[in-house]
Amino acid sequence: MISLTSPTKIWAHRLPAGVKLAALPLTTLALFAVSAPAPLGLACVATAALYLSAGPLFARAGITSLRPLWPFLLVIALWHGISGEIAAGLTISLRLINAVALANFVTMTTPLSDMIAVLSWLLTPLRKLGLSTRAIELSIALVIRFTPALTHKGERLAEAWRARARRRPSWKIITPMAALALDDADHVALALRARGGLEPPPTSPPNPSSFPK
Amino acid sequence: MERNIARIALFAALIAALGFLPAVTLGFGVPITAQSLAVMLCGTVLGAKRGALAVLLFLALVALGLPLLAGGRGGLGVFASPTVGFLVGFPIAAFTTGLIVERWKGPLPLVASVASIIGGVVVLYVFGAMGLALMLGKTFPEAALLVTAFIPGDIIKAVLAGGITSGLAKARPDSLLSRA
Numbered sequence: 001m002i003s004l005t006s007p008t009k010i011w012a013h014r015l016p017a018g019v020k021l022a023a024l025p026l027t028t029l030a031l032f033a034v035s036a037p038a039p040l041g042l043a044c045v046a047t048a049a050l051y052l053s054a055g056p057l058f059a060r061a062g063i064t065s066l067r068p069l070w071p072f073l074l075v076i077a078l079w080h081g082i083s084g085e086i087a088a089g090l091t092i093s094l095r096l097i098n099a100v101a102l103a104n105f106v107t108m109t110t111p112l113s114d115m116i117a118v119l120s121w122l123l124t125p126l127r128k129l130g131l132s133t134r135a136i137e138l139s140i141a142l143v144i145r146f147t148p149a150l151t152h153k154g155e156r157l158a159e160a161w162r163a164r165a166r167r168r169p170s171w172k173i174i175t176p177m178a179a180l181a182l183d184d185a186d187h188v189a190l191a192l193r194a195r196g197g198l199e200p201p202p203t204s205p206p207n208p209s210s211f212p213k
Numbered sequence: 214m215e216r217n218i219a220r221i222a223l224f225a226a227l228i229a230a231l232g233f234l235p236a237v238t239l240g241f242g243v244p245i246t247a248q249s250l251a252v253m254l255c256g257t258v259l260g261a262k263r264g265a266l267a268v269l270l271f272l273a274l275v276a277l278g279l280p281l282l283a284g285g286r287g288g289l290g291v292f293a294s295p296t297v298g299f300l301v302g303f304p305i306a307a308f309t310t311g312l313i314v315e316r317w318k319g320p321l322p323l324v325a326s327v328a329s330i331i332g333g334v335v336v337l338y339v340f341g342a343m344g345l346a347l348m349l350g351k352t353f354p355e356a357a358l359l360v361t362a363f364i365p366g367d368i369i370k371a372v373l374a375g376g377i378t379s380g381l382a383k384a385r386p387d388s389l390l391s392r393a
Contacts, residue, residue, distance in 0.1 A: 003278045003280070004278045004280050072294075088350065101290075102293070103293040107288030112278055115277040119273070119277065138218060138222075139225070140270070140273070142219070142226070143225045143226045144274070147230055150223070151230040174250065177230070179385055183385075185216070185222070189216040198218065
């Protein structure tokens with residue numbers, strides 16, 4: 001599965017993922033603490049410079065990833081255009097663009113493996129408490145493996161529908177899709193149990209002398 | 214244990230897969246994403262706790278940078294966007310839906326539909342409108358006004374979720390952990 005990490009490698013890819021992920025919420029909180037358009041505009045310029053420092057290709061990808069925001073910006077523009085509170089509208093829009101752009105920047109410059117490493121590190125306290133985090137790590141792997149598989153099965157159900165009906169596939173293919181997901185889950189559960197299940201592996205190898213000769 | 218993990222993971226994958234299928238249309242030709250329907254199904258099929266865990270797992274993968282939300286969106290940006298309230302509401306919606314199906318032992322199609330409306334529409338939209346209000350600097354009623362247009366579609370999805378749940382109960386009788 002394709003992750004949203006940018007294929008164009010830039011300097012920010014080399015920064016430790018933990019540093020980027022710690023800086024992001026702090027910066028976002030700071031953006032929300034400011035409520036005047038001028039400093040937020042400056043912050044926007046800084047964010048734009050961050051993107052441009054990575055080259056035009058990366059910057060263009062950054063703009064594309066902001067596209068889902070336009071309906072909201074339109075609503076804000078209309079709302080504040082009618083009510084006349086232009087400064088407030090500008091503050092909200094600039095803050096929104098900035099916060100989303102910064103979060104996208106971290107996602108674009110942090111590979112999935114680094115993200116998972118940070119998540120695993122965050123779970124360390126649970127392991128220290130004696131809880132197994134294998135279940136979490138395993139389920140992440142399972143979702144990554146089975147999302148394309150289930151999507152493929154859904155596409156085949158839709159094809160089968162189109163072969164039989166003139167109309168487009170309806171919600172009726174969701175029931176068999178969910179049933180297939182349940183079947184897959186049963187097979188996965190059996191396979192996991194057959195391979196020793198989720199019990200943590202023995203820490204020390206069993207003493208050979210304890211086996212009967 | 215293994216069975217629970219597998220079901221939680223496969224339902225998280227189902228949420229993603231239903232977001233990828235654009236071909237699903239309602240009776241009158243309106244294309245919908247079935248993603249919020251999948252969130253309701255997590256509650257009605259897996260029950261409160263496991264359903265919420267499946268949704269949380271799905272959201273964790275979105276946060277890690279996978280484009281699993283409908284329309285191929287994902288990454289940390291979606292948690293800073295105006296729709297963040299809906300994402301926060303997703304696991305709570307699945308939990309509420311599951312809890313109602315677990316507690317109310319009425320006829321399944323009806324119970325699952327009503328549970329999906331309460332969890333997947335009422336609870337979800339309260340969180341969604343709160344997020345919108347916060348991110349766009351509006352009051353709660355103003356934000357609620359902005360999302361009203363989407364409520365009828367989601368009520369239809371909730372009723373469909375009820376039908377799909379009872380269909381699953383017939384096709385895979387021991388699959389309904391919410392009624393186990």
